[in-house]
Amino acid sequence: MEFRILGPVELRLGDRKVALGRAKERSLLGVLMLNHGRVVTVRTVTEALWDDNPPDHARKDLQAYVSRLRASLRDSGVSARIVTQRAGYQFLPEDDELDYARFKTLIHDSEAARRTGRLDEAAAALREAMDLWRGPVVEDLGTVWMEQKREDLDLYDRVAGYQALCGVELDRGNYREVLHILDAAMVDHELDTQYIAQRLTALDGLGDYKAFDVYWKQVYDRSVRSFGTGPARELQELHRRLLQSRDLLAPADLHRTQAALRALPPAQLPSTVSEFVDRGKDLGRLNDLFLRTRVGSGPATLIVAVTGPAGVGKTELGLHWAHAVREQFPHGQLHADLSGYGAGAPREPAEVLAEFLDALGVAATAMPASPGARAAMLRTLLDDRRMLFFLDNARDSGQVVPLLPGSAHCVVVVTSRHRLSDLVTRHGAYRLEVGRFTEDETAQLLDGLLRDAPAEPPEPAAALALTGGTPQAVRTLAELLAGTGELPGPAELLLAGELASGTILTSVRWSYDALAPPAARLFRLLAPHISPSLTAAAAGALAGTDDETTRGALAGLGSLYLVDREHGRYRMDVLTREAGERLALAHDPPAERRAAEARLLDWYTARVTDAAEVLAPARRRTAELPHAGRLPDFAAAKAFLVEEDASLRAAVRRAASSDLPRAVTLLRLVRPHLTAADTGWRDAVEAVLLAARASDDLDAEGQAWTGLAVVGDPEKTEEALQLANTIFGNTGNSRDRSEVLLLLARHAGDDDGHAESLLRQAFELQRNLNEPAQCAAVHGALGTHLRHRGELEEAEIHLSHAKLLYAELRDHRRHAAMALELGLLSRRRGRTTAAIGFLTEAVELHDRYPADHDRTLTALVELSEAGCDAGEHGDVLLHARKALGMSRSPADHVRIVRALVALVRSLAATGRQAEAWTESRQTVALVAEAGDPVRDHVREQFTRLGLWLSP
Numbered sequence: 001m002e003f004r005i006l007g008p009v010e011l012r013l014g015d016r017k018v019a020l021g022r023a024k025e026r027s028l029l030g031v032l033m034l035n036h037g038r039v040v041t042v043r044t045v046t047e048a049l050w051d052d053n054p055p056d057h058a059r060k061d062l063q064a065y066v067s068r069l070r071a072s073l074r075d076s077g078v079s080a081r082i083v084t085q086r087a088g089y090q091f092l093p094e095d096d097e098l099d100y101a102r103f104k105t106l107i108h109d110s111e112a113a114r115r116t117g118r119l120d121e122a123a124a125a126l127r128e129a130m131d132l133w134r135g136p137v138v139e140d141l142g143t144v145w146m147e148q149k150r151e152d153l154d155l156y157d158r159v160a161g162y163q164a165l166c167g168v169e170l171d172r173g174n175y176r177e178v179l180h181i182l183d184a185a186m187v188d189h190e191l192d193t194q195y196i197a198q199r200l201t202a203l204d205g206l207g208d209y210k211a212f213d214v215y216w217k218q219v220y221d222r223s224v225r226s227f228g229t230g231p232a233r234e235l236q237e238l239h240r241r242l243l244q245s246r247d248l249l250a251p252a253d254l255h256r257t258q259a260a261l262r263a264l265p266p267a268q269l270p271s272t273v274s275e276f277v278d279r280g281k282d283l284g285r286l287n288d289l290f291l292r293t294r295v296g297s298g299p300a301t302l303i304v305a306v307t308g309p310a311g312v313g314k315t316e317l318g319l320h321w322a323h324a325v326r327e328q329f330p331h332g333q334l335h336a337d338l339s340g341y342g343a344g345a346p347r348e349p350a351e352v353l354a355e356f357l358d359a360l361g362v363a364a365t366a367m368p369a370s371p372g373a374r375a376a377m378l379r380t381l382l383d384d385r386r387m388l389f390f391l392d393n394a395r396d397s398g399q400v401v402p403l404l405p406g407s408a409h410c411v412v413v414v415t416s417r418h419r420l421s422d423l424v425t426r427h428g429a430y431r432l433e434v435g436r437f438t439e440d441e442t443a444q445l446l447d448g449l450l451r452d453a454p455a456e457p458p459e460p461a462a463a464l465a466l467t468g469g470t471p472q473a474v475r476t477l478a479e480l481l482a483g484t485g486e487l488p489g490p491a492e493l494l495l496a497g498e499l500a501s502g503t504i505l506t507s508v509r510w511s512y513d514a515l516a517p518p519a520a521r522l523f524r525l526l527a528p529h530i531s532p533s534l535t536a537a538a539a540g541a542l543a544g545t546d547d548e549t550t551r552g553a554l555a556g557l558g559s560l561y562l563v564d565r566e567h568g569r570y571r572m573d574v575l576t577r578e579a580g581e582r583l584a585l586a587h588d589p590p591a592e593r594r595a596a597e598a599r600l601l602d603w604y605t606a607r608v609t610d611a612a613e614v615l616a617p618a619r620r621r622t623a624e625l626p627h628a629g630r631l632p633d634f635a636a637a638k639a640f641l642v643e644e645d646a647s648l649r650a651a652v653r654r655a656a657s658s659d660l661p662r663a664v665t666l667l668r669l670v671r672p673h674l675t676a677a678d679t680g681w682r683d684a685v686e687a688v689l690l691a692a693r694a695s696d697d698l699d700a701e702g703q704a705w706t707g708l709a710v711v712g713d714p715e716k717t718e719e720a721l722q723l724a725n726t727i728f729g730n731t732g733n734s735r736d737r738s739e740v741l742l743l744l745a746r747h748a749g750d751d752d753g754h755a756e757s758l759l760r761q762a763f764e765l766q767r768n769l770n771e772p773a774q775c776a777a778v779h780g781a782l783g784t785h786l787r788h789r790g791e792l793e794e795a796e797i798h799l800s801h802a803k804l805l806y807a808e809l810r811d812h813r814r815h816a817a818m819a820l821e822l823g824l825l826s827r828r829r830g831r832t833t834a835a836i837g838f839l840t841e842a843v844e845l846h847d848r849y850p851a852d853h854d855r856t857l858t859a860l861v862e863l864s865e866a867g868c869d870a871g872e873h874g875d876v877l878l879h880a881r882k883a884l885g886m887s888r889s890p891a892d893h894v895r896i897v898r899a900l901v902a903l904v905r906s907l908a909a910t911g912r913q914a915e916a917w918t919e920s921r922q923t924v925a926l927v928a929e930a931g932d933p934v935r936d937h938v939r940e941q942f943t944r945l946g947l948w949l950s951p
Helices: 023-034 042-050 058-076 099-115 118-131 144-173 175-185 192-208 210-229 234-247 251-262 278-296 314-329 349-359 373-383 397-403 423-427 438-450 460-468 471-484 490-494 503-512 515-524 536-543 545-561 574-587 590-614 635-645 645-658 660-673 679-693 698-711 712-729 732-749 750-765 771-787 791-808 814-826 833-849 853-868 873-885 892-911 911-929 933-944
Strands: 002-004 010-013 016-018 039-041 079-084 088-092 302-307 333-337 388-392 411-414 430-433 564-566 569-570
Touching: 002 099, 002 732, 016 791, 023 042, 023 058, 023 088, 023 144, 039 042, 039 635, 042 088, 042 144, 058 079, 079 118, 099 118, 099 234, 118 144, 144 192, 175 833, 192 210, 192 234, 210 234, 210 515, 234 490, 251 645, 278 302, 278 314, 302 314, 302 423, 314 388, 314 411, 314 503, 349 373, 373 397, 373 438, 411 698, 430 545, 438 460, 438 471, 460 471, 460 490, 460 574, 471 490, 471 503, 503 574, 515 536, 515 545, 515 574, 515 698, 536 545, 536 590, 564 833, 590 635, 590 660, 635 645, 645 660, 645 679, 645 732, 660 679, 679 698, 698 712, 698 732, 712 732, 712 892, 732 750, 732 771, 771 791, 771 814, 791 814, 814 833, 814 853, 853 873, 853 892, 873 892, 892 911, 892 933, 911 933
Parallel strands: 302 411, 302 430, 333 388, 388 411
Antiparallel strands: 002 010, 010 016, 039 088, 079 088, 564 569
């Protein structure tokens, strides 16, 4: 007896077909036989027979079908049984044969035979197995459950069987038989990867190369149309391998083979580097741009210019992205190193076009001669094709434009250390500027490179400062650290490399060689002086060129990323500066370098003098210094000194050893505007001190000691000032000695007697000097000191004289300071009207020439209180509210309380009791945490007004 389910369900006894009842009963038997030996649940059987719509009496019908089947099997004399189990039913073939079980056995036998090389036996077993298939499994049953089961059986049993048979026949060399099997039995599986692989292998084995090439083109085009990508990678590898295996054929066939190889989709992308640091933002930008070509793109080719400094990782980034999306370009990827910056000349576009056309299958005999014709052929071949172009190391836009395809389906990635402005403005390219590494990225790359090395990575900040944040420099640093374990200097890092073409110095020189002469000269001049940064005006002074020439040269440097521009200032990383200094030593005579430094120092000196004239108009300009351009106001002058602070420090430090007189002049001009918080100046001033001692220049040494008194160690301030005082006394420099005496008096602090002695010494020195500003400063300092000591009559004389001098010198801010001092003195002497006059003058000057917050607030508060004393309550309300509006920090707390008290007094005096009460409550809340004198003052004033509530 033989049961059959690989087609209509049948029970055959020899050649006779045994009746098995009605269709549902046969279908039930088929379902049970599919799972022979296993229990099939009632639920599964119900779903197999009726899907999701079983009749209400399905269980009874199922029991009836099983009963009738059992009867039919008994009547037929078979040994197979249907057993009822707890969960369902089980078909047991017993001694009878089941075609599906026979199929499985034959497949297993064929696999065993093939493994041992018995190919004929394997083929015979497979043919017998495949002959068992007469049609769809359990053909009579049309439920969804059965259709899904048939799909699985067809794919994993029937198709797999035919594929195994084709595999054996390929091994036996029966290539035509394989094609016959594929055409006859695999009609619905032409897209199956193994089907394609076996047809390709069979055609290749027959030597039918024309059919082979035609079929591969059909497969490729169908894959692109259907999926937007080329065939599976394993198919492409098989295709390439089969083509390459033809090399041993006859010359005539070899020619056809080479043509077929040229017709392969090019896959020219080079490999990427190890330890790639993921630049998520840049990769995201590339993905966003690429998405535009896939969704609603216009007719233009997407061109992305990946630009940045030498060694910053442009190629690494571009290749990393290109490999990630290469499957999206089924017609291939073309790559060319344009050698824009290197040891040799940049490559000609015509040469690159010839390579591209050759990769696309154009024979040498069909290659156009002219570059224009080659570019036109390239655009024709790529029409409606999806290809990726990777053009590496372009020198400029002119080298790239002839290589651009016309297809909107293509994407072009260009890398260059040039900004490629024409490619952006004229051809619609998107520029992606690759930035330098951050500290974290630098540390990540170093840690990865030194993972197995004994050397410890340096601190991220130190590594970033040394390498400039370029991957090339970080990798070179890792190589040096792995060898020595010590952090190298810039010079060592610049020259490190196995070959001359591999050093960072050589890489920078390739960029330098592309510069126009004015930009090259400016680069050499900037390198020793640009740390930490320079403005365009300073660069022009250094080069001695006009504004237009300077900005053109800076634009040339910026286009090659040899300088970075940020907030109007130009910078260079340490390695580029080191390379520039070497070029300067090699190309520029010493006299020219010294002249450039002198021009820059003179520009700084003139500019600081211009700022000083705004900040302190009384200071006398050195006659030989030209105006660098007057700054418009006090805020601009202060901003200039803040913005240029680091550059001024660096200029003084550098000039100390090469041009001491200019360094001292610049230090002397800057010193009045420094404070003890400017500790960054300490190194620069110490450099001047060392140079002065080495040159036996006492006056320069005195200037340095005076500077150290301001920015040096606070515990050594008096010592530094005493040394400066002694030096200036010995050299007869009364002007600077007078300034030192003022600084000593200020440092004396609570020692009133000593401070007054110093101030009077300074006053005596001024008698023989024609220095109105210094004279005013001495009068003002002495008058202020005497006011604090209570010697009011003499104090008034000095303060009045200082005020007069400052008014004549048009130093409005110091004029206001002296008016404030006289106002305080007048209030102390009980001269309220005079105090109001002086304080009003100070407030008006502060309104017109804003500068000092503390003095402005003090003048307003004092004027408010004086107005209350004089009964001028209308003005008090105005001045007090203005003072309240100036409150900035806890340091203003006491003065704000005083302004509130004056406001309350004036409100009460003018009958505005409700407002006075509200303001008084705010004042009381403010003084809750204040010291006793402040609370006592508020209590006293508010008690008089009846506004103090006793606790």
